[in-house]
Amino acid sequence: MKLKLIAQALQLELVGDGEVEIATVSSMQSATGTSLVFVEDEKALPEAVRSGAGAIVAGEFARSVTAKPVLISSQPKLPFSLIAAQLSPRPVPQAFIHPSAVVSSSTKIGVYVEIGPHAVVEDEAVIGEGSRIGAGCHVGKGVRLGEHSELKANVTIYAGTTVGDRCIFHSGVVLGSDGFGYVRDRVTGRYEKFPQIGRLEVGNNVEIGANSTVDRGALDVTVIGDGVKLDNLVHIGHNCRIGKNVVIAAQTGISGSCVIENNVVMAGQVGLGDHIHIGEGVILGGQCGVLPHKVVRGKGILFWGTPARPVREYLKQLAVLARLAKK
Numbered sequence: 001m002k003l004k005l006i007a008q009a010l011q012l013e014l015v016g017d018g019e020v021e022i023a024t025v026s027s028m029q030s031a032t033g034t035s036l037v038f039v040e041d042e043k044a045l046p047e048a049v050r051s052g053a054g055a056i057v058a059g060e061f062a063r064s065v066t067a068k069p070v071l072i073s074s075q076p077k078l079p080f081s082l083i084a085a086q087l088s089p090r091p092v093p094q095a096f097i098h099p100s101a102v103v104s105s106s107t108k109i110g111v112y113v114e115i116g117p118h119a120v121v122e123d124e125a126v127i128g129e130g131s132r133i134g135a136g137c138h139v140g141k142g143v144r145l146g147e148h149s150e151l152k153a154n155v156t157i158y159a160g161t162t163v164g165d166r167c168i169f170h171s172g173v174v175l176g177s178d179g180f181g182y183v184r185d186r187v188t189g190r191y192e193k194f195p196q197i198g199r200l201e202v203g204n205n206v207e208i209g210a211n212s213t214v215d216r217g218a219l220d221v222t223v224i225g226d227g228v229k230l231d232n233l234v235h236i237g238h239n240c241r242i243g244k245n246v247v248i249a250a251q252t253g254i255s256g257s258c259v260i261e262n263n264v265v266m267a268g269q270v271g272l273g274d275h276i277h278i279g280e281g282v283i284l285g286g287q288c289g290v291l292p293h294k295v296v297r298g299k300g301i302l303f304w305g306t307p308a309r310p311v312r313e314y315l316k317q318l319a320v321l322a323r324l325a326k327k
Contacts, residue, residue, distance in 0.1 A: 001087070003055050003069055009086075010079050012057070016069030020054050025084040028053065038080035057083075093130045093148075110147065128165065140176070146204065158216065164204035164226070172211035176200040179215040179238025179256055194218060196238065203227070209234065209250070218256070225262070243280070255292070271306075284308060 004018025023034035028044075031037050031053035039048045039058040048056050049067050056062060057071040057080050073079050093112040097103060103121045110129035115121065121139045128147035133139060137151045140159035145151075149167040157163070158176030169175070181194035198217025202224045208214070209232035216222055217239045224236070227245040234248050237256035246260055249268040254260075258272050261280040270284045273292030278284070281299030289306030290296060296308060305314045 003071070006083055006086075007071055010071075010082060012079060013072040014069065015063055015065070015072060016055075018069065020069050022055060022083070022087070024087055025080060026053070036080065036083060038076040040076050093132060098135075116153070122159070134171075152210075158200070161200045161202070161216070163202045164206065166205050167202060168207045170208065170210040170212075170232070173208050174213045175202065175208075176216040177213060179218050181218050181238060181256070198222065198238065200224075203244070206230075212236075215240075215256075231268070237274070249286075285311065 001022055002018060003020045003022055004014060006022060007014040007018065021034055022036045026035040026037060028037050028047050028051040031051045033052060033054045035053045036055050036057060037048050037051060037053040039045050039056060039062065042061040045058060045062055049065060053068065055069045055071065057073055057076045059074060059076060060072060062070045063072060071079065093114055095112050097115045098117045100117045101115045101119045103115060104123045106123045107121050108126045110127060112130045113127050114132045116133060116135040118135055119133050119137045121127065122141040124141055125139050125143045127145050128149065130148040131145055132150045134151050134153040134155065136154040138156045139145065140157055142160050143157050144162045146163055146165035146167065148165055149163060151169050152171045154171050155169045156174045161176035178196035181196060182191040183194050184191050196216065196218050198219050199221045200214060200216040201221055203226035205226055206224055206228045208230045211232055212230050212234040214222060214224060214236040215238040220239060222236065222238055223241045225242055225244040225246065228242055229247045231248060231250040233251050235253045236242065237254055239257040240254055242260045243262035245262060246264045248266045251268055252266050252270040254272045255274040257274050258276045260278045263281045264278050266284045267286040269287045271289045273290060275293045276290050277295045279297035279299065282296055283302045285302055285304040288303055288308040290308045296303060298310065302311045303309060304311045
């Protein structure tokens with residue numbers, strides 16, 4: 001694409017030659033004359049200018065660059081990502097069911113749906129237009145899969161789960177499995193399974209990483225809101241309600257009946273006990289621990305440690321402990 005067309009499409013200011021052709025995005029180290037690179041920190045701008053890239057997307061600090069054309073953006077990484085998606089579009093879906101796939105005659109399949117080898121789609125499922133089901137996937141009875149969603153190889157969706165449009169589930173994802181709920185008989189010491197008969201609802205534009213699991217509700221419903229992004233190896237327990245545009249990094253575990261409001265960010269290895277409420281916009285740092293039945297609020301505030309507390313408070317406590325240790 002010509003740089004001037006990219007600038008017009010994304011409503012970015014262009015400084016320099018708009019006739020430059022961009023074919024790919026790349027790092028500064030591997031850039032070629034048809035590559036676009038991004039710069040968020042002014043200190044890295046000289047490296048971008050010296051690189052082999054054909055153009056740069058950067059902040060206002062790059063306006064004076066003359067050696068290469070520059071797209072000006074207040075958040076350069078965002079248009080860089082959007083341009084990358086345009087230059088590497090998803091393949092156009094084809095209407096195809098592999099001969100080895102097992103698809104129930106009562107399944108409703110939209111146009112341009114692809115179902116791969118050895119996939120199983122059970123009774124009364126609904127597969128939306130343009131969706132892809134990879135090799136070895138299992139789609140349970142009555143599942144509703146929206147339009148233009150993709151299941152990579154070996155994804156399992158349990159019966160009754162509802163999934164929105166434009167979702168991506170990577171290999172090994174399990175959606176709608178039973179929650180970890182048991183009742184102990186205090187006489188015999190045995191554990192009896194608590195009913196796990198609820199549902200799972202997944203919104204639009206959700207992406208879930210490899211080998212992550214989301215349990216259905218015990219009696220009611222587990223909800224994953226629009227725009228949620230889960231990393232690999234994340235577990236969401238039963239009855240949880242996850243708001244919109246929540247981002248959760250790898251190896252995080254969320255116990256049952258937690259509420260996580262919109263725009264929360266969780267770093268890796270965060271652990272949440274049951275019945276926790278995380279307020280809108282809270283940021284939980286790596287290996288944070290939140291004790292059961294707690295409420296954490298503070299939009300834009302970074303929390304750290306176990307039990308989780310604002311990072312400034314956490315660092316002050318560490319400093320006090322260090323002084324005591326010296327004494």
